[in-house]
Amino acid sequence: MRTATDISHSRRGGTPAGFDVGRVREQFPILGQTVRGKPLVYLDSAGTAQKPQAVIDAICRFYSSDCSNIHRGVHQLAERATRAYEEARLKVQRFLGARELREIVFVRGATEAINLVAQSYGAEHFRPGDEIVVSALEHHSNIVPWQMVCRQKGSVLRVVPVDDEGQLVLDDYERLLGPRTRLVAVTHASNVLGTVTPARELVDLAHERGVPVLLDGAQAAPHRPVDVAELDCDFYAFSGHKLYGPNGIGVLYGKAELLESMRPYQGGGGMIRSVTFDETTYDRPPGKFEAGTPHIAGAVGLAAAIDFVEELRWEPIAEYEHELLSHATDALSAVPGLRLLGTAADKVAILSFVLDGVHPHDVGTILDAQGIATRTGHHCAQPLAERFGVPATSRVSLAFYNTHEEIDSLARALKTVSEVFH
Amino acid sequence: MNGNLRDLYQEVILDHQRNPRNFRVIPQADRATDGHNPLCGDKLTIYVKLADHVVRDVSFQGVGCAISMASASLMTEHLKGKSIDEIEDLFDSFHAMLTAEMNGVQDFDSLGKLRVFEGVRQFPVRVKCATLPWHTLRAAVEGSGKTVSTE
Numbered sequence: 001m002r003t004a005t006d007i008s009h010s011r012r013g014g015t016p017a018g019f020d021v022g023r024v025r026e027q028f029p030i031l032g033q034t035v036r037g038k039p040l041v042y043l044d045s046a047g048t049a050q051k052p053q054a055v056i057d058a059i060c061r062f063y064s065s066d067c068s069n070i071h072r073g074v075h076q077l078a079e080r081a082t083r084a085y086e087e088a089r090l091k092v093q094r095f096l097g098a099r100e101l102r103e104i105v106f107v108r109g110a111t112e113a114i115n116l117v118a119q120s121y122g123a124e125h126f127r128p129g130d131e132i133v134v135s136a137l138e139h140h141s142n143i144v145p146w147q148m149v150c151r152q153k154g155s156v157l158r159v160v161p162v163d164d165e166g167q168l169v170l171d172d173y174e175r176l177l178g179p180r181t182r183l184v185a186v187t188h189a190s191n192v193l194g195t196v197t198p199a200r201e202l203v204d205l206a207h208e209r210g211v212p213v214l215l216d217g218a219q220a221a222p223h224r225p226v227d228v229a230e231l232d233c234d235f236y237a238f239s240g241h242k243l244y245g246p247n248g249i250g251v252l253y254g255k256a257e258l259l260e261s262m263r264p265y266q267g268g269g270g271m272i273r274s275v276t277f278d279e280t281t282y283d284r285p286p287g288k289f290e291a292g293t294p295h296i297a298g299a300v301g302l303a304a305a306i307d308f309v310e311e312l313r314w315e316p317i318a319e320y321e322h323e324l325l326s327h328a329t330d331a332l333s334a335v336p337g338l339r340l341l342g343t344a345a346d347k348v349a350i351l352s353f354v355l356d357g358v359h360p361h362d363v364g365t366i367l368d369a370q371g372i373a374t375r376t377g378h379h380c381a382q383p384l385a386e387r388f389g390v391p392a393t394s395r396v397s398l399a400f401y402n403t404h405e406e407i408d409s410l411a412r413a414l415k416t417v418s419e420v421f422h
Numbered sequence: 423m424n425g426n427l428r429d430l431y432q433e434v435i436l437d438h439q440r441n442p443r444n445f446r447v448i449p450q451a452d453r454a455t456d457g458h459n460p461l462c463g464d465k466l467t468i469y470v471k472l473a474d475h476v477v478r479d480v481s482f483q484g485v486g487c488a489i490s491m492a493s494a495s496l497m498t499e500h501l502k503g504k505s506i507d508e509i510e511d512l513f514d515s516f517h518a519m520l521t522a523e524m525n526g527v528q529d530f531d532s533l534g535k536l537r538v539f540e541g542v543r544q545f546p547v548r549v550k551c552a553t554l555p556w557h558t559l560r561a562a563v564e565g566s567g568k569t570v571s572t573e
Contacts, residue, residue, distance in 0.1 A: 359486060361464075362488045365427075391485055392462055392463040421488070
């Protein structure tokens, strides 16, 4: 059956020059399978992105030939493992445009990065009555760590509202920046609506008042180049697994002078200069924040993921994902009874929607029965769902390995949902 | 729609989702208990009127997916006139029908119409949707008064 969305797709023509999605897909072994008898259509990359063979191989190679603990051994394997780990840090530094290597701290993921800043920087600097500014777009991981430190210190969370398109209301943001504001922590891209926030503008407005800014880049870093020097943010957090890398590895970028001034987040081996029972002196950043044996293989895998993305190049990636997003926006808008949430001008390829009379959970099950993986729920952003007056949404999140045909399959499957329920 | 889906979304379930029975407040309820599934946002309140350990009236209100709403609706239909002990047995049977390994000896006849939920077994992530009203009801008759959560 040819649908209106099929036609609009063929009119759009092929993929941008320089982007061969067929070749890209071949490098993701997981995508070749069938689910419930249908070809897998993976539309949950904002949950976690799938991993290219190069990442899987890099992890396998590390464990097969270079596995050792780092920093403390004099033997050959320790040297290789240490080099691989520190080369991964260098790769991340370049990837983020950070000025110095010591500004890159390896953590478990964006969540741990934010907790680190909250419990180190926050616990040191926040006082009773101080204000921390977050936004209504935030994932729970950029809300709860601040609530926890606010509770400890008697500080207060202030929330920048979003408009009906899902964009931050900048006038309100400016008004919220006051003499008691100690930190701004906002997302670079919403995991529910896809909204990309005007990060540089947010940073500038905060800096005019001497307020540091943390950007949660978990959903932005997989979709567009990030340059922390250009953004001038004070902290930037992202997760490896959303960037085609392994689980359990992530990055906190922090400006050198801030990281130098901050106290450790956890104590243990690897973060000290010397220890006696009376006193311990700490290592300098980034070691100061990496207590215990880090996820070495994870860092190696993340480096391979960054290589993979950089070989594809950001420009064709962004162009292709933009095409996918606009195709998906058209195709979903054409489904009767479907309401898209989040229609900001600048978005990453994430779409949230509700279907008239059908609960997202039922939508998810019916799509899954056709091999289509989407996510349903509040997506760890309950206050945002409440802002839009819905208990839950269905979310489609795209990556550069998705195809126009998959979007057409989704649109067709959504029509089945309506058939079941009406 | 494929076979498994048809087993899940049976016509009876869709009918109860569209037109839930006993979807009302009992103003003089002896018990009113909230149930919540934080993962999907389902929220409901079960109202129970008891006399001599027997359910005289039971109703619900709330928002949720087709499975949880239909489960609540069919449950309220099924439980009127049942004693607290009978409810306990029904709860166990219902739970077993959705979760236990099939060994051929279980008898779910007492569940009557509630057997339409047998298809949920093939969708393990949806079991909590079907059982949320039951957990909430059990808390209501036990009189714990606490909000029930699936998590």
